[in-house]
Amino acid sequence: METVINDYISRELVQDPALLPLTDETSLLDSGILDSLSLLRLVVFLEGRFGITMGDADLLPQNFASVNTICTYLRARDPGKQQASHG
Amino acid sequence: MGDPASGLLRNVERAAFSAALARLPAALGYRIACWRADSLFLRQDSKRTEIARNLQLVLGNELSPAAAQQVTRDWFRLASCEAVDVKRLRHKTRPLRRLVEIRGREHLEAALAAGKGAILCTGHFGSHSSGFSVLHASGFPVTTIGRWHYKYTAGLSSAERRFWDLYLRPVRRHRQRPNIEPWPGRPQVAVLAAAALRANEVVTIAIDAPPLDSDRARAVQVPFLGHRAGLLPGAVTLAQVTGAPLLMGFVYRAADYRHQVLEISAPVPAQGETATAFERCAAEMSAAISRSPAHWEFWANTDDLAVLGLIPPQRDGSPDAPALQSDGRSLHNGSTDSISARG
Numbered sequence: 165m166e167t168v169i170n171d172y173i174s175r176e177l178v179q180d181p182a183l184l185p186l187t188d189e190t191s192l193l194d195s196g197i198l199d200s201l202s203l204l205r206l207v208v209f210l211e212g213r214f215g216i217t218m219g220d221a222d223l224l225p226q227n228f229a230s231v232n233t234i235c236t237y238l239r240a241r242d243p244g245k246q247q248a249s250h251g
Numbered sequence: 252m253g254d255p256a257s258g259l260l261r262n263v264e265r266a267a268f269s270a271a272l273a274r275l276p277a278a279l280g281y282r283i284a285c286w287r288a289d290s291l292f293l294r295q296d297s298k299r300t301e302i303a304r305n306l307q308l309v310l311g312n313e314l315s316p317a318a319a320q321q322v323t324r325d326w327f328r329l330a331s332c333e334a335v336d337v338k339r340l341r342h343k344t345r346p347l348r349r350l351v352e353i354r355g356r357e358h359l360e361a362a363l364a365a366g367k368g369a370i371l372c373t374g375h376f377g378s379h380s381s382g383f384s385v386l387h388a389s390g391f392p393v394t395t396i397g398r399w400h401y402k403y404t405a406g407l408s409s410a411e412r413r414f415w416d417l418y419l420r421p422v423r424r425h426r427q428r429p430n431i432e433p434w435p436g437r438p439q440v441a442v443l444a445a446a447a448l449r450a451n452e453v454v455t456i457a458i459d460a461p462p463l464d465s466d467r468a469r470a471v472q473v474p475f476l477g478h479r480a481g482l483l484p485g486a487v488t489l490a491q492v493t494g495a496p497l498l499m500g501f502v503y504r505a506a507d508y509r510h511q512v513l514e515i516s517a518p519v520p521a522q523g524e525t526a527t528a529f530e531r532c533a534a535e536m537s538a539a540i541s542r543s544p545a546h547w548e549f550w551a552n553t554d555d556l557a558v559l560g561l562i563p564p565q566r567d568g569s570p571d572a573p574a575l576q577s578d579g580r581s582l583h584n585g586s587t588d589s590i591s592a593r594g
Contacts, residue, residue, distance in 0.1 A: 193438065199469075200433065201488045204441035208492060220446065223439035 165238065170231045172209050177202045188231040198228060206234075214238060259411050265334065266418055273338030277350055281332055281509040288331035292324050299323055302550045308562045309476050310544065325545035329377070332508050336381040340421035344388040351385045351502075355515030359391060359453065362496040362518060368448030370497045371515070372486050374459035374536045375548035377502035382513045383455050384425035386500075392427035392452040396444055399430065427452050435465045441489055448495045455500070456486045458532055459549070461558035471526040472560075473533040476540060480559045484529035490521040491528075497521045499535045503543060 166188050174186045178197055183190070192198040198206065206228070207218055216238070227237040268287070272280040292299055303319045314322065339347035362369035371393075373379050380395075387393035401407060401415030423429070428447060431454075433440045447454050462470045462483050470481035490497040499516040516535065521528045540547045549555050556562045 198438055200438050200441040201485060201492070203438045204445055204489070204492055207442050207445075218442070220439075220443065223442050225436075225438065228438070 165235050166231055168213065169210070169234055172213075173197065173206065173231065176209075177205060186231070188235075190230055192228060192230055193225060203228060210234070210238070216242060259408070259414060262411075262414060262418075266338075266414075269331075269334040270338045272335045273341075273346065277339075277346075277509045278507075280335055281507075284331040284335050285328045285508055288327040289324065291331070292327040295327075298551060299327075301553060302326055305550050305553060305556055305562060306544065309478065309556065310541075311477065313477075313541070314544075322545045323550075326550055328508060329504055329545055332504060333378045333381065336378045336511075337418070337421055340381060340384050340425060344385050344425060347381060348385050348388060350509055351382060351511045351513055353386060353389060353513045353515065355498075355500075355517070356389075356391075358498055358515050358517050362498060363391075363451055363453070365496070366451055367493060368451050368495045369453050370448070370486055370490050370495050371453050371455045371500040372458050372497060372519075372532050372536075373455060373500050373502075374457050374539070376459075376536075376539060377504060377543075377546040378511060379455075379457070379500075379502050380422045382500075382502035382511065384422050386453070386513060387425040387427065392450070393455060394426055394428045394431065394444075394447040394452050395455045396431045396433065396440065397455075397457060398432045398434070402432070403434075433463075435463065441485070441492075444489055445493050448489075448493050454489075454495075456489075458482060458486055458529075459536055459547075459559075461555045471529060473526070473530045475533050475537045475559075476561060478561050480533070480561055482529070482533060482559070484525050486532065487521050487525050487529045491525065497532065499532065499539075501539045501546075503546065 170186055170188060173192070174184055178184055178186060180196075183195055183197065186197075190197070203223075207223075211217060222237075222241070226233060228234055269284070272284050274280070275283070302323045303316075306314055306319045306322055307316070310319075336347055339350075359369055359371070371383075373383075383393050383395065399415070399419065401412050401419075407415075427450075431440055431443045431447070444454050459482065462481060466483055467481065469483060471484050472479045472481055475482070486497060489495070496518040498518055501514050503512050503514060505511065519528075519531050519535065544550070549559075553562070553565050557564045
């Protein structure tokens with residue numbers, strides 16, 4: 165899961181090549197990788213890729229702080245589905 | 252601006268006056284609003300001069316000095332009438348609804364039929380907030396992306412914030428959801444807007460807002476009023492990501508000052524390169540302002556015009572606290588795009 169998300173963010177959302185390669189701990193908000201519209205792109209990607217729907221309550225900055233926190237959040241919200249989707 | 256207490260008192264008086272006018276027959280109420288505006292036009296020397304100067308700086312040869320004065324007078328009248336509009340939003344907007352014709356609702360209906368919502372781009376133009384309240388009350392679920400100015404204007408007392416909160420309650424009441432307010436540190440704005448679109452709502456965005464400092468790097472330079480202005484293309488990006496159709500909507504006031512038309516366009520193509528697609532929206536906005544310059548709120552906002560790149564940067568100065576009536580337009584949502592507010 166980390167690899168899929170890291171690849172997507174690196175490929176589609178990182179504007180500044182100096183930020184690559186992206187680590188799973190890199191702060192996506194503080195580094196400026198995620199703004200309002202790129203967060204939307206990421207959410208659309210995650211929903212399509214993992215078959216989930218995110219509501220207002222899921223849109224906490226801490227859930228999108230880094231690739232790792234995104235994965236932690238996804239595993240926590242629907243462990244079985246993420247396992248199946250990934251496995 | 253004077254001390255805050257007298258400013259608040261003045262706003263309360265003006266709001267009460269507008270509320271009284273809103274209870275009169277429309278022809279009489281709006282006529283008195285215009286008389287009052289004419290009196291303010293004559294008395295508020297510095298504001299009058301500022302607006303006329305900005306008009307000539309931006310529109311240049313398009314306006315003679317006499318025409319600039321005429322537009323300035325009209326600007327005061329429209330601002331005064333807009334304050335009355337807000338007070339006519341009572342009783343499920345009926346008192347205002349019978350004065351506002353919605354043209355192009357078939358475009359909006361066709362857009363919503365696809366089930367992806369619709370993005371209605373506008374500007375700080377005419378009585379847009381009240382116009383969208385009428386649209387909502389007419390059966391279209393409207394959600395607005397925009398900041399309420401009283402929440403972010405520095406130096407406002409709690410009493411002043413309370414005043415504006417109460418004053419704008421009628422506008423807020425006629426929205427599907429609370430405004431989606433773009434702020435630095437609030438990156439979920441576009442996702443919230445996308446959620447409204449998924450629910451097949453109409454999301455309104457003013458595309459003429461000066462970008463916040465944190466967003467300036469994302470502004471694109473587009474032809475605007477004969478200049479190049481730095482505007483945020485977030486509405487187009489939102490349309491591209493969600494697949495929602497993008498329409499333009501402008502509220503024009505008729506020569507009798509009481510009737511208005513909310514004109515909704517056919518969808519504007521949002522495909523292709525973002526900046527190019529956004530240029531189409533900016534061109535529509537620019538054309539609307541050129542056609543009816545007095546309808547544009549920003550003539551009195553010298554700092555905003557400078558941030559947009561339409562006039563040279565001005566002397567240093569902190570924004571004034573908002574006032575009602577002659578500044579009746581500052582009751583609107585402030586900068587209403589900034590959709591890409593950085594987290």
